[in-house]
Amino acid sequence: MNLSDATDLLRGAGxxxxxxxxxxxEALRGLPHASADAIHAKVAQTLPDVSLQTVYNVLRDLxxxxxxxxxxxxxxxxxxxxxxxxxxxxxxxTRCGAITDVDCVIGHAPCLTPDDDHGFVLSxxxxxxxxxxxxxxxxxxxxxDPVPVTT
Amino acid sequence: MNLSDATDLLRGAGxxxxxxxxxxxEALRGLPHASADAIHAKVAQTLPDVSLQTVYNVLRDLxxxxxxxxxxxxxxxxxxxxxxxxxxxxxxxTRCGAITDVDCVIGHAPCLTPDDDHGFVLSxxxxxxxxxxxxxxxxxxxxxDPVPVTT
DNA sequence: GGACTTTTTTTGAATGACTCAAATGAAAGT
DNA sequence: ACTTTCATTTGAGTCATTCAAAAAAAGTCC
Numbered sequence: 029m030n031l032s033d034a035t036d037l038l039r040g041a042g043x044x045x046x047x048x049x050x051x052x053x054e055a056l057r058g059l060p061h062a063s064a065d066a067i068h069a070k071v072a073q074t075l076p077d078v079s080l081q082t083v084y085n086v087l088r089d090l091x092x093x094x095x096x097x098x099x100x101x102x103x104x105x106x107x108x109x110x111x112x113x114x115x116x117x118x119x120x121x122t123r124c125g126a127i128t129d130v131d132c133v134i135g136h137a138p139c140l141t142p143d144d145d146h147g148f149v150l151s152x153x154x155x156x157x158x159x160x161x162x163x164x165x166x167x168x169x170x171x172x173d174p175v176p177v178t179t
Numbered sequence: 180m181n182l183s184d185a186t187d188l189l190r191g192a193g194x195x196x197x198x199x200x201x202x203x204x205e206a207l208r209g210l211p212h213a214s215a216d217a218i219h220a221k222v223a224q225t226l227p228d229v230s231l232q233t234v235y236n237v238l239r240d241l242x243x244x245x246x247x248x249x250x251x252x253x254x255x256x257x258x259x260x261x262x263x264x265x266x267x268x269x270x271x272x273t274r275c276g277a278i279t280d281v282d283c284v285i286g287h288a289p290c291l292t293p294d295d296d297h298g299f300v301l302s303x304x305x306x307x308x309x310x311x312x313x314x315x316x317x318x319x320x321x322x323x324d325p326v327p328v329t330t
Numbered sequence: 331g332g333a334c335t336t337t338t339t340t341t342g343a344a345t346g347a348c349t350c351a352a353a354t355g356a357a358a359g360t
Numbered sequence: 361a362c363t364t365t366c367a368t369t370t371g372a373g374t375c376a377t378t379c380a381a382a383a384a385a386a387g388t389c390c
Binding site: 044 | 346347348349356357358
Binding site: 100102103106117119121122128131140141142144145146147148149150151152153154155156157159160161162165 | 281298304306
């Protein structure tokens with residue numbers, strides 16, 4: 029049912045249904061803010077021959093057809109999410125890069141508008157909350173500086 | 180007076196005063212959202228022997244002592260600004276990467292707080308408005324696709 | 331003002347995330 | 361099934377940025 033679901037998503041977007049594409053969608057269900065690398069690792073559990081390049085291609089195509097969205101937090105590698113079109117925002121850990129969804133404080137897109145748009149045609153207001161996640165808070169009191177990378 | 184001003188800024192931050200550092204600060208006065216590359220080009224006009232690596236070092240040090248701030252918009256290269264500590268936000272052109280300051284819609288930092296902070300210790304709310312700048316709007320109606328890069 | 335220590339700058343190489351391109355292989359329309 | 365179109369693989373390339381060792385300059389103390 030999840031599998032056919034991924035299939036339907038792809039069909040609905042006018043994309044060809046392939047194993048790698050379905051696997052990437054499935055991976056994102058389990059890892060809601062995964063990097064290309066993390067998705068690749070997850071996909072490799074069931075389809076060990078899928079290349080990282082393919083994951084990048086798939087993510088480009090999914091994002092291009094609006095099935096996924098990419099998040100690019102500061103200098104962390106890009107993350108991808110399935111949750112799309114509901115104008116939510118993100119809480120990002122400055123230390124390990126962990127990401128959590130937060131519902132939009134204001135309302136629907138663009139959810140905020142500047143006083144002066146300087147002539148720009150606005151498409152989106154992106155809100156990123158930066159902070160220290162609970163794990164990193166704990167690490168900072170005990171250890172001195174190891175920086176693991178979480179999802 | 181601008182020169183001694185840069186000097187004072189550096190002294191005040193406890194940093195050694197060097198030509199490259201003053202030049203980077205001066206460059207940022209004229210280019211308020213410049214990339215390392217753009218700063219390097221500007222600095223080279225007066226100090227042709229300063230290397231790009233030095234510009235990166237200087238920007239790391241200035242940012243580390245709070246004299247500058249780095250902006251990292253999506254997949255555009257990082258930009259740097261002198262305006263610091265006043266919690267303003269940015270309007271970024273999705274096409275050419277041009278950046279404009281916008282005053283904070285809400286108030287002072289963190290200016291927004293999520294409904295649920297998921298245990299994070301929040302430090303900042305970063306708001307990025309994405310849109311098309313006036314130049315790119317014009318380009319899109321006339322030409323078909325050249326994408327210049329502005330500051 | 332000259333020695334001394336510490337911090338910067340230079341030079342050159344390395345990294346990491348990501349993209350490009352050509353060749354092979356698989357989907358879907360007829 | 362046949363053919364066309366699009367995906368995937370492989371391997372190389374790019375770009376912004378960082379690392380590291382050696383040379384040069386800042387600030388400090390007498």
